[in-house]
Amino acid sequence: MHLHKYEKVWLTFGMASLVIFLLVIGFAAFWKGTHPQSHLETIDQNNVEAHDSFKPENLGLTEVADGKYKVNMVASAFNYDFGVDKDEKPVKTIRVPQGSTVLFTITSKDVVHGFQVAGTNVNMMVEPGHISRYEAVMKNKGEFTIVCNEYCGIGHHQMFGKVEVY
Amino acid sequence: MTKKHASNDGPTTEASSDLKGTFIMVMILGLLMVGSWFGAYWLFISR
Structure with missing residues (x-):
């Protein structure tokens, strides 16, 4: 499948953000112990x-x-x-x-x-x-x-x- | 056959179409999202 150079850039940006934000949630929940009050x-x-x-x-x-x-x-x-x-x-x-x-x-x-x-x-x-x-x-x-x-x-x-x- | 091959060049020309404007808009949206996330995080830290 051919992907335009720009498409590669924004797909990488989007997927990387998803991974980073998921890691942030994991860090808050399992490392910092954040939970409902x-x-x-x-x-x-x-x-x-x-x-x-x-x-x-x-x-x-x-x-x-x-x-x-x-x-x-x-x-x-x-x-x-x-x-x-x-x-x-x-x-x-x-x-x-x-x-x-x-x-x-x-x-x-x-x-x-x-x-x-x-x-x-x-x-x-x-x-x-x-x-x-x-x-x-x-x-x-x-x-x-x-x-x-x-x-x-x-x-x-x-x-x-x-x-x-x- | 060779003629048909030549007509298959169509998608290739489409793929190299100008996506500069789309790229700029996507990046602006992305930076807005990341920026608002850091804004909320800054509020949480500073309070």
Whole structure:
């Protein structure tokens, strides 16, 4: 079969891109361990408090080591539960220093919700019966809005919070 | 027979047709795709 010189060039370009992108996916999945945020770990959605991470006293921000934090949260229509502060008022802002590693752990009590810290890579689907986790390094200073990005009902737009990196 | 052979030259002339414009468009499309991939990757790294 005769192929034009140019055809050979773009076919090589196309096939090489395909191979490179497949290798990138393989590298991310098998070497870096990238996986869906809610994977394997399940929970009883009607009794999330039974799980250690979602006991009312364990909700919200906790420093686990120097520069390492974890945030446990429960999403429900139409609120994110980040625990309560000293005055027993619901927490709406999570404050962490710049450069810290934060493990966000969240589950849903009712329907599918979203958890996105807009402007960062933190973006998860929150499914009832599953635990979603995402660990992120907060590289940039600023205020980032937490939004629900899965339509969850009439009060969907009222589900929000804030992450402040100082 | 020889005459028939000569008429078979047709495809050969077609193969050497000018593909320069097609080549440029294919490469522009390819670079757009690769460029947008690296753009998204840069966003992921910088955030």
